[in-house]
Amino acid sequence: MPKRDYSLDNPAWGTRRPVIVGFLCNWCSYRAADLAGISRMGYPSTLRDIRIMCTGRLDPTFVIKALREGADGALVMGCHPGQCHYDAGNYKAMRRMALLRRTLAQFGVHPDRIQLAWASAAQGTLFTETVFKMTNAIARLGPLEWHDTIDELVPRAPAMPSAETLVEEASHG
């Protein structure tokens, strides 16, 4: 077992384990994760990573999708500010993430569940530390269970009437 484990003190977990979806940028953080692997650094298997070319590609709906589909948290990692492979994609990610966290907080999603971090391709250790920190944070917060908590809060929209119905209604208007 790695020396720094995470503790599942929060009883809400039961037999479940935290699930975190990671969005790693191709040039920096993905390579940092590779380096962590090459260096055989151990970290919790809570992170399930997805590769994108740049954190600038990160559509906020990806994070929402991940949380909806059962993840307890989302970790977005990119190049350090000023070192983005595509010049400034990570700055755009910063803005989007800030807004996303605020918005989701209004839905009851704790902002710590969505994290934005930086690691350069040479920082395997930093990558590992970030995964540990994130896992511990999620472990403390407990499972998200979007469908049982958040979905219930959003009233279901009525079904959209068909185009023919609308046209008919308009002509009788």
Added chain:
Amino acid sequence: MDEKIGVYVCHCGHNIAGTVDVEGLSKWASTLPDVAVARDYRFMCSSLGQELVEKDIKELGLTRVVVAACSPHMHEPTFRRACERAGLNRYLFEMANIREHASWVHQHSIESATDKAKSLVSGAVRRVKELKPLEPFMVDINPTTLVVGGGIAGINAALEIANAGHAVYLLEREPSIGGHMAQFDKTFPTLDCAACILTPKMFDVGNHPNITLMTYSEVEQVDGYVGNFKVRVRQKARKINTDLCTGCGDCWEKCPAKVVDQVYEAGLGYRTAIYRPFPQAVPKYPVIDMESCIYYQKGTCKACEKFCPTGAIDFEQEDKVLELNVGNIVLATGYELFDPRRISPYGYGRLANVFTSLEFERMLNASGPTGGKVILRDGETQPKSVAIVHCVGSRDKNHNVYCSATCCMAALKFGHLVKERTGAEVYSFYIDIRTSAKNYEEFYHRLLDEGMNFVRGRVAEITDAARQPGEEGKLVVQVEDTLLGKQRRIPVDMVILMGAMEPRRDAVDTAHRFGIGCSEAGFFTEKHPKLDPVATMTDGVFIAGACQGPKDIPDSVGQGAAAAARVLTLIGQGRVEIEPVRANIDEARCSGCRICNNLCPYGAIDFIEEPGVSRVNPALCKGCGTCVAACPSQIITGQHFTFESIMAQIEGVLFDVRAGNGQSHTVEQLPLEPA
């Protein structure tokens, strides 16, 4: 549409199989929807492994392939080629990284590692189904090259390319090429005269039929992509008509305006307003420094014009702005010396006889301000003792953490030359003596034999505040001698500070201008620190020399040649493939909101007035996807990283925790309204 996906789980010897249940994984993968076949094999990247894939594509009619193995950074190209050989478009392939991201990092538990591998494979399988076939597009390589920076690295790169028969523009900011090496006196470890070995190369550059030398010039803007760069260059006006000038020197001999030469003489000597930087300058033409020229400041004088025998002075000459079309760019912009005023206890600038290493080079140089004599700032006294302080601004948490690689050798060189010319006592204050390259250690031993004194300790203070007799009128070096374990105060006449090699002050700007990355300090970022030190992440732009990191002359020369070789490879190929990972705007659905236009760091999105839509220039787009994420109508396709493929991948990795609604997310495009 039904796809036939082949999934291949690699054992990678024990690397994966030791921690992940590869057979179980492969069996499990075969149960996933659309998976036609799932196999496991010891070494997928071997020729037998690849043949396995090719065979299945041909015989089973596979339409997609997933290999669960190492990182795509290792073998994505390998397997893409395998697919292509078997007739499957190479972009219909996906890798699941179950080695670096699973087996190697979750060694504590086979169950955890296998579960993680399952989620990654599941993600890859869902994603690969959504991928579309793509074709890379080919671009021609313009065989002309631009080399920016006329120091030893740039000169070498230019000569190599030019000798291979191709045209080169060599651009230099200063009026002459030569760089810092032209300022040095002798070079270590051979003690060759720097000018003697440099000037033949400078001469070659100046006379080479394939090299167009553009000095006193700067790059203003760079557009384009590998093989096709458009570079806007400003050639500053020398105020000399170079067709008429013979380089005779009458003009600068007669010029009455004298200023301190901050560039070439490092602030230690003077020059006139119209000047040639040094006698062996290439090109030989002088330049007028408008800020110190009496004519430009007050409207009088014009002595140079009066005395010029060929009438080559042209006060009205204007800057010229040119556009160069080149295929490749080599950046060899060099370094700048650390300003020791940042370390106030060393007294540089306050205490007269504290010198920087560059000032001291000029002092040693026979054509320098003292004619090669080692003397104090008063211009006449010879020092009887000299202190050389290592690591000024290097290996220092407060300034630069790195080691500047060259200063130990340069310090030894100075020690030798001081002893040779003055017989003075020389003290070196060092942390470690770093003499790692060929014949360097032997040079160090030579200095030990010559009687140079070495004190291991970082200098705390250089002061003229005398405390005891013997210190009056001297500069006192206060240091803890860590070998003796005592504080020492050593009075000397002269101190030389070995400053750090830092990036140019405007290096970050330069990096942005050329579209490459640099570290926070400003050293340009290489593609791979071990295996690719001269390429950058931007195809077609290469780096060489001290601008990539502190290094000595042999390494700079080597890198210059390496960059030239890379350029020649591209020129030799004639055409290169550009990856089709790009953005594509669906113009029929674009509402012309233009949110994407300014987000692109490459200016690759144009707005077309008629019909009022935005359009991506595929040659400039580098595929970052920022515009794709920003489009409020979601009508920009990020090729190979589409919305659908990523959404599918998210569902895939969360296969075991998805809440029971089981529905996939599809983006339904509303039907277009008739115009």
Added chain:
Amino acid sequence: MSQSRQYAYYPGCSMRATAHAYDRTARRVSEMLDLSLQEIEDWNCCGATEYMSISALQAYSLVARNLSLAATQNATDLVSPCSACYLNLRKTNDNMKKYPDLNDQVNQALAAGGISYTPGALRVRHLLDVIVEDVGFDAVAALVKQPLKGMKVAPYYGCLIVRPSVDGYDTEYPTHLDKLMQTLGAGVVDFPLKTHCCGGHMTQISEETAFELIRRILHNAADYGADAIVTLCPMCQLNLDAYQPQVNAMFGTRFNIPILFFTQLMGLAFGLTFDEAEIGSEIIPALAALGKIGQESPEQVAPKRRDKKALPMPIP
């Protein structure tokens, strides 16, 4: 005219005794600069330089009492002219904020006296910093009636005001006192020992050590041609001034350099009389040095011709 800026004022024990010149001129000059200094009611000793290393918690609590009393006054800033008092107050304020355990313990101690202090409620400043930052050099220059031209002063900061490095001042080479003296019109001698130790309380513990340190500073200032040393700490002033004769006796030197407080020089430049500027309370008399004000010194005429042989100095 803007409203006076309010500051809680902690004079410190030496202000009542050997450094009364500093205290009085500080108050006079502050009034002229429109700074209102409200002395804290019933303040106690700050513990000077030793107490912290003898008994940390007691030392912090002792200082925190002053902070607590100051916090009840109508001011956000607490200013002290003495470097040691300043450092103790500042350290206590900053450390209580940084270390919650310390904060708890100190407040426990204060509670025994029925008071408390929330760290960070006050900003702790040195008087020099207040003048340089809050008033500014321009406002000071506007009040200068009698520029101190002709006199060369060596600004001596002492060790405590710049260490640790806070508020952006360079620990090895601060320049704000130099600039202030320049604003008053004085010639400034940039001598390298300006942040070196004056010996502190070593004068009581080991005379040899302390006197050697004092000798170095005096020697260096004299070497650089200073007519007087200006300082901002009562301890430094006392050491350099009161022990100067003994230093001369021990080393056979003949120093005769007056040591003045910067507020005294400010007062003189603003037009105060010698009495109002408390001239005469110093041991090494300052009159001779002050007599140089307004005199043209021959060496001030710079050589017109560039010395042909000398190499140029680096640009500043």
